[in-house]
Amino acid sequence: MSGVHAVARIRATEDGRGGTSLPVLESDGPLALRRTRGSGDEARVMLVGAMSGPLGGDRFAVEAEVESGARLHVGSAAATIALPGQIKDAAYYDVRLRVAEGAELRWLPEPLISARGSDLRVGTRADLAAGARLVLREEQVLGRVGEEPGRLGSRLVLRVAGRVVLDQELGCGPGAPGGWDGPAVLAGHRAVGQLLVVRPEFEDKPMDAQLLGEHASVVPLAGPAALVTAVAQDGLRLRRVLDEALELFDIR
Numbered sequence: 001m002s003g004v005h006a007v008a009r010i011r012a013t014e015d016g017r018g019g020t021s022l023p024v025l026e027s028d029g030p031l032a033l034r035r036t037r038g039s040g041d042e043a044r045v046m047l048v049g050a051m052s053g054p055l056g057g058d059r060f061a062v063e064a065e066v067e068s069g070a071r072l073h074v075g076s077a078a079a080t081i082a083l084p085g086q087i088k089d090a091a092y093y094d095v096r097l098r099v100a101e102g103a104e105l106r107w108l109p110e111p112l113i114s115a116r117g118s119d120l121r122v123g124t125r126a127d128l129a130a131g132a133r134l135v136l137r138e139e140q141v142l143g144r145v146g147e148e149p150g151r152l153g154s155r156l157v158l159r160v161a162g163r164v165v166l167d168q169e170l171g172c173g174p175g176a177p178g179g180w181d182g183p184a185v186l187a188g189h190r191a192v193g194q195l196l197v198v199r200p201e202f203e204d205k206p207m208d209a210q211l212l213g214e215h216a217s218v219v220p221l222a223g224p225a226a227l228v229t230a231v232a233q234d235g236l237r238l239r240r241v242l243d244e245a246l247e248l249f250d251i252r
Contacts (some may be wrong), residue, residue: 007028009063012103033046056087057088057092061096064095071105080093082120090119093122093123111141113235115150128158135197137193142173169221170192193228195227203223207220215230
């Protein structure tokens with residue numbers, strides 16, 4: 001007995017008229033992609049969950065490629081909720097992003113919620129050419145209201161021009177390595193998020209390290225990138241902090 005396997009693919013290219021076309025927009029199973037109205041030369045795509053999940057044993061993947069000169073904005077229609085299923089195996093959700101030189105990707109999905117009894121492994125890998133631009137937001141909420149979280153493991157990897165700029169992992173919930181809820185990690189908070197920004201101009205003028213309120217910080221990374229990390233009591237407070245970070249980077 002196995003879970004559901006599904007892959008969604010997006011490819012964005014310059015259309016030759018100052019805009020962005022989407023020659024590949026493929027949906028599979030519970031992963032539905034919908035093109036929405038863009039702005040200027042930017043194409044917009046919404047990821048719509050057509051079924052509950054991911055459930056135990058499911059394997060979902062989303063692949064997006066943005067070619068030179070194209071601009072793509074990807075969001076989601078609602079939060080993704082990891083749920084327990086009849087199959088006791090872990091579920092997997094992989095995101096693979098490729099951005100060419102002179103291209104831009106904004107990856108801004110809604111939060112991932114880890115429900116009690118679920119077991120999910122999330123992996124996000126972004127491969128950027130030199131001169132590419134990226135805005136990537138991740139938000140993870142541990143449990144629904146009044147509920148203990150499930151097991152959640154996540155890994156975020158960023159490579160720019162073939163060089164690893166960021167590679168970090170976090171494990172939370174039952175069975176995760178000890179200390180995940182201690183003062184050095186979440187300190188009792190139930191929402192954690194990141195905002196990863198890559199801009200060529202950061203190579204010569206990196207962002208300054210700074211605090212954003214009490215539970216968030218901006219850290220410059222090696223190369224043309226900066227990382228905002230935040231924790232909060234709930235998803236609403238987390239979104240407010242990350243929205244403030246978007247304004248700090250002058251991203252609207």
